[in-house]
Amino acid sequence: MKTGIYIHIPFCKSRCIYCGFYSSTLFGLQHDYAATLIKEMYLRRSEFNGLGSIDSPNSVDTIYIGGGTPSTLPLPDIQDILNSVSECFPGNPREVTIEVNPDDITPEFVGRLHSFGINRISMGIQTFDDSRLQFLHRRHTSSQAIDAVRIIKEAGIENISIDLMFGFPKQTLDEWAADVQTAISLSPTHISAYSLMYEEGTPLYRMMSEGKIAQIDDEASLSMYKYLMDTLETAGYEHYEISNFAKPGYRSVHNSSYWHNVPYLGIGASAHSYNISTRSWNIADIRQYIKAVNNGTLPSESETIDETTHYNDLVTTALRTSDGMDLDSISPALRQYALQCAGIHINNGLLKHADNHLKLTREGLFVSDMVMGDLIKI
Template sequence: MAGIYIHIPFCKQRCTYCDFYTEVAPGFIPSLVEAIVLELKIRKDYIQNLPINTIYFGGGTPSILSVEQFSRIFEAIDSLYSVAEDAEITFEANPDDLTVEFLNAIRPLPFNRISIGIQSFDDCDLKRINRRHSSLQAIKAVKDTQNAGFDNISIDLIYGLPFQTLEAWEKQLDTALDLQVQHISAYGLTYEEGTLLWKQRENGAIETVDELIMNKMYLLLVEKTKHKGFEAYEISNFALPKYRSRHNSSYWKQEPYLGVGPSAHSYDLISRQWNVSSIAEYMKAINTHATFFEREVLSLNDRYNDFVMVSLRTTDGLDVSKMEKEFGTDLAAYCLRNIKTFTDSEKVYYSDGKLRLTADGIQISNLILIQLMKV
């Protein structure tokens, strides 16, 4: 099985925390859609005729595309790739794009999952991070999406936003859980260098949330989602039974995927490649059959690092015999030697041949993962 990821690098405005490659350049949309169709043709053999299990439109803001533009891309995928009948087909949307008209118009398209970037239900938070929508718009967007017949909805939230208190986060979670969505992705805020939010922190213009409160916020997230029947199947991802994101899971299971569009990444089990992060350069290269990506062949250590990093973040855990089989006894011994201090201190536990993080371990997951990396 394999996946297709399509990057739509347009945003109507920049959120202050975001360091993804996007541009505010709607005039480029029609020609970019044609370039994406061309790339789908050029790279038809990248995943070697494997059936496509997941298709994911991410961004940026895919919900900026019209029904005709989505249809054009789907026609290309259908004619060039073999898409599994039960494939998971997702697009990311901003709440203010999910009008009743738009939802009704896209209903006939093959989408069976929508991921809505809400981030916060607090209007002060939303203004501060320069989101386009209000809390009421977010709630209405989820309800309208449900009323339009979509029954696999994910929402994105961020905890630890500037000035956020534990009580405010609890309120956010209650609002989110009342909406009866099937999946929640919740990430602790990180300050990425060069973003406006990072500069605001450097200038002392905002109040950050300290690590202790961040940890409490995370524990509250785990507790409240669990109480409502969600499974924490990865550190930042929570799903009702049978609603794990197959797109995310395929990354974690290290299945191959083709990434199309400016700055999209691809993986074919032996190498990673990434397209140029410029709409103009990407379109020019695609249209003139020039090179539009860089490629890196993964060493054994790279593949081991990826395996440890992704598997330890999931509740399925790190399969020790799989690690020995795929990366050899030396790297497996290195991992087991370095993880011992964390199993001894109950940050990691071993059962059924798998290593998994405990609740305490999740709080220091980055520290644990650094100790296990092999350079």
């Protein structure tokens, strides 16, 4: 059985105003944290092997180092972590990704990452507008982002994904178009694009609540999303997931495992794991995580995934993709339920039923949350 390994590096030099993920500025704990990640791997070797069988032993297909900002971690720690993955979990991963910030990129840094076996870089650019980068509290500039893409390619890593963001307060369609065109000119193999989210508890949400900024209207956001789809598809990118576009052959293999029911092991504070029948997550506290693992325990909670939960997970993951939701993967009763709920959306052109898969149409993408909500089984 092919499996993904996710490794969470929660350290950030500064916190972006929109971020709701667990992160920390406790850089004095970086080395201890890296050593603890390795200890967790050794603690979970039997769990990993248990995902497979005698006929189909488990093996690592993808490794993803995410955060936080993994590129703030010292290079020796990154190397030790990857060496330990190889020691603890068998396999010959075809995709090894690390998330980076543009201002951390130097020829030496990327060259070392390449020598460690990393073959994919995911870089958070968000926008090429310097004033908006400052608004988000991003540390890099537009010119640094552009230079970073060039440096990564020159170091021999061709598989580059960049993140973009749209829907800023007062942003115009022309301003968004300039970001998209700049991204295309850099020719990354993969582009992820997300609408700016106002998550409760973030500085951005407080600014909105206090009336300092206002969200753009839904019509403007929809126009930006349509422009993104049309322009990237014309430029040769495949729209394979609601927010993700890839050149042929460059879909994110690791992220696709999340959308297509593939087991994965999450290592680190706040990291999640999934093995078909259960979902677990580590404590979101670096100090408590380090203390627990050093005492030989896993600081995690878990839940059992019953048939209905599994179905609902498929609705909210597989249906996001261009491949759609495989109705053969669920029971006849749930298949009947899904088709019954989908009927109205098939008739109104938001869903299509083909090859025993349910898929969102182009029009369905624009109202995907509503469509998926109607298929959820309560």
